[in-house]
Amino acid sequence: MADGRGGQSDQPRAATRTHCDRSDQAMLTYDILIVGSGGAGLYAALESRLEEDLHVAVLTKVYPTRSHTGAAQGGVNAALGNRDPSDTWEEHWFDTVKGSDYLADQDAAELMCREAPDVVRELEHWGAPFYRTEDGRIAQRPFGGASKPRACYAADKVGHIMLHTLYEQGLRHGVDYFNEWVTLNLIHDGQRCMGVNAYNLRTGRLHTIQAKAVILATGGHGRIYWTRTSNAYGNTGDGSAIAYRAGLPLKDMEFIQFHPTGLRRSGILVTEGARGEGGYLLNGLGERFMERYAPDKMELGPRDLVSRAIETEVREGRGGPDDEAFLDLTHLGRERILERLPQIRQLCIDFEGVDPVEEPIPIKPTAHYSMGGVHTDINGCTPIEGVYAAGEAACVSVHGANRLGGNSLLDILVFGRRAGRHAVEYARRTKLGPMPDSAFAEAETCLKELMEGDGKETVAGIRRTLGRVMSEKAGIYRDAAGLDSALADLEELKDRYRKLMVTDRSAIFNTEMLAALELRNMLTLAETVALGALARTESRGAHSREDHPERDDANWLKHTVAVRGPGDRPELRFEPVVITRFQPEARTY
């Protein structure tokens, strides 16, 4: 609180609104409206609400503490130097750029790494219970791809404590929360932001929320792979899809990070710790197949390589009965598992019904993180004034082709804060204009059409096919033929979507309607992922083309930018990568 904010006052603000109903009001007005209640959204809300003169609201389809930030376990990177005093933000910067396979914009990555210590400390000053060093400072631990131990942590719950801290301080400082409201669109006049339409899940009513600034912070879109993801049910890329439909560009959508060891049924992650402790990866025949792919590092090879190895085994018919591979810990013995990996064991029992002491854990590679998102600058600004995006929904880009562990939590803090700050300045010098009625009518029609389709198609049916198409043709392995076919499949799915009918007729808590709206967003984004992947004829970071296995800096050291074109089809253009200090080198570890 260098600038003396942050309320050292004894009394908190009088009004503490935990949730806003306002179901009687068709139109609501705010200075700054944040869509999404994860780390980026809540940080942006708090940052702008601390300015006291502005009315700030968070619109979320869940309750704020349910957001997926809470699931991040490992750590948040900041070169505090508490464990290794020689660590510097410059080294963090280099690690980030190298990890990105040189596709990150180096000015943006520099800024993130420079500001990292401040945002982590600010969160700590707000009460976040990070674990401590011997001398009482924030504890740090080593992480994959990092040259120094710089991940600040709290057991395996660092995302959870960060999310709760931000929510708590938001309550204290009078942020309004609209819980279980679903945002349908973004309204602007071609130059400036005007607001959104949103659907109150509890009442089924549609509302207009007028706002000078809207910050989209709705998280990633891993759910386009449906069951093959570690993401929450709701990580359907709502904000990115809404932005895209409103004419805003999406950047680097082809880059999706896969984690090699998700549980067979649910995709929930079994952390690298299990392999670090000596777990074997086995195929259905019981072979320790990593011998064929990484004879030196074996199970501890980089995430993308291990994911591809598993995929190859399954494709070539050496998977288990459900096309899975196995993570075998049984040889470690009961005692060692109970002592060193108790949480992983419990996870397997609770979510997969398998005790790793007794039998191998069935696993599949799982979509984990979306590097791409709404194209923004370093302040979260988009081409429309007053519209911002931050966090996993946005692409600045700091992660490039591959995100480094511990940088996702950092991204949401730094860029949530920056978007909030910029929005404050913008909102102060802007007046609300008149609202057109057309957007409301369009949103109303969209809801009505879903209720009145001809009923041949169901949400569940289309969603299942979408997940299969994306996993098989635009997943870990990609090639031109597969991606072409994926695009054709997606076109067909969009047709099928038009015949969808929501059979649940109730206005109250209609979760089938919610699922239908989410599915529309997923279909929208899936197409941009497949198109970007088809265009990018190289392999870089998480994007792996079988027909173009090498990185191609001569032609592809650039971002893809997808914009909605005629016929509701995406068109691609390209943006240069900002290179300031580090010239591209081979990415080897």
Added chain:
Amino acid sequence: MTTGKITPKRESLLANIRVQRFTPGHDRSPYFDNFKLTVETGMTVLAALRKIKDDQDSSLTFRAFCRSAICGSCTVRVNGRSVLACSTQLLPILKDFGKGSVTITPMANLPILRDLVVDIDPVIDKLAKMHPYLIENPERIPQALEQESLMSQDELNSFDYLTDCILCGACYSACSSVQADPDYAGPLTFAKAYRFSIDARDNFRGIRDQAAIDQGLWSCVQCRKCIKVCPKDTRPADTIRRARKLTIDDGIQDTPGSRRAKTYVADIERFGQVNKPMLPVAVYGTKGWDAIEAAEASLTRHGMEPTRRVCTLPGQEGAARIFEKVREIEQGEKKK
């Protein structure tokens, strides 16, 4: 290296999933639907609900988000017990009861919005009244962002387990005191208030103490059901005991609850047992006489002789020595 072909042990059985349904404005009262479902190894209660919604009845309504027991959305009751649907394996439950049937109902103690979805705003509103956030102690938290605040791991450990709370509401659903008094704030709210009050970096403990007392801190009956159901093992009832002690230590001694606690302690030291006949006056002051007289009249009616003083039990001296020892230890700790 090879261990030979892997054949996972996977079983399945045809089960009857009984789910409570209710849509306000449509149904007059809650009723049950029975769904037939093949339940496989690894299937959680949530996966079963999803499968039913996908394949059998798209109007079945429940909350769910992370599926990995960290978001706290999907609390329901399974055969009466409050659990997270996402981390509850179904097959063992079906096999345990040997009936191939399971009953799923919404959380208790909260109004039903629809089917398995309840209105959790009452919990969040009660929580908000507890000032559930850190208010910076300027002696511990620096003004400038360039500096960290210092806190030892021991200081953190005194409340770290409480930060595991995911606000799932399982404890609230299971709570006997909420059931008896809808204004009672519920286990998780007291636990969350306590988490901040004992954070060495906080500066708002006194006001939070009073907020907790105003919302029923002393009404907990220590039935410990919250401890049994908490999916994160945060043991709220234990925390409530600690929070009570904290308010007394902080000088809030003039409440019925604290008077009761102090009377228990004093009586046991003095008599080796609690002087129950006089407890109403000890706790409620002169208002307590009505209760005592009513109790005495009832005893007389049943041919028993009322007393206002209990005898001193034979073991009293031993109890008194324990008290002395405890005081000694506490003195020693204070000096440290």
